[in-house]
Amino acid sequence: MENRKCLECNEEIIGRSDKKFCDDQCRNAYNNKLNTDKIKIIKTINNILLKNRRILALLNPNGKTKVHKDKLLTKGYDFKYHTHTYTTKENAHYNFCYDYGILALDNDWYLLVRNE
Numbered sequence: 001m002e003n004r005k006c007l008e009c010n011e012e013i014i015g016r017s018d019k020k021f022c023d024d025q026c027r028n029a030y031n032n033k034l035n036t037d038k039i040k041i042i043k044t045i046n047n048i049l050l051k052n053r054r055i056l057a058l059l060n061p062n063g064k065t066k067v068h069k070d071k072l073l074t075k076g077y078d079f080k081y082h083t084h085t086y087t088t089k090e091n092a093h094y095n096f097c098y099d100y101g102i103l104a105l106d107n108d109w110y111l112l113v114r115n116e
Contacts, residue, residue, distance in 0.1 A: 048081045049097055056100035060112035069108035 004013040008026035013019050021027040055075045059067050072079075082095040082102075094101040096115065103111040 045081065048078050049083060052077055052081055053097040053100055056097055056102065056112055057114075060100065060114060063114045063116070065112050066105070066109055067112060069110060072102075072110065 004017075004019070005011065006013055006022040006026050007020050008030040009022060011022050013022055021030065055072065055077045059065065059071065059075070079095075082097050084096050086094045086096060086101065088094070092103055094103045094113065096102075099115050101113045101115060103113070105111055
């Protein structure tokens with residue numbers, strides 16, 4: 001019978017033949033190390049999306065308004081990140097951060113809307 005070692009602490013494993021870890025603590029530590037980089041990226045993107053939503057909600061308290069690009073940039077809005085896009089029949093493209101949308105108009109003006 002071969003000596004199996006825990007993938008996390010390298011201790012000998014006793015038990016089932018398909019067991020990979022000596023206990024739950026080692027299993028959790030191993031999987032947390034594997035997922036750390038992925039989780040960091042996801043948290044960073046989610047934080048940007050939530051910040052964008054907060055900015056849109058702050059600048060659009062009544063559900064529909066126009067703002068200049070400079071005001072969005074001053075607040076820290078990141079135009080690269082949004083949750084989804086909606087295209088109207090007239091081919092207008094709204095970028096949404098959850099329930100708040102933004103539509104590019106002429107001369108760096110934007111229409112902010114809320115999808116209720």
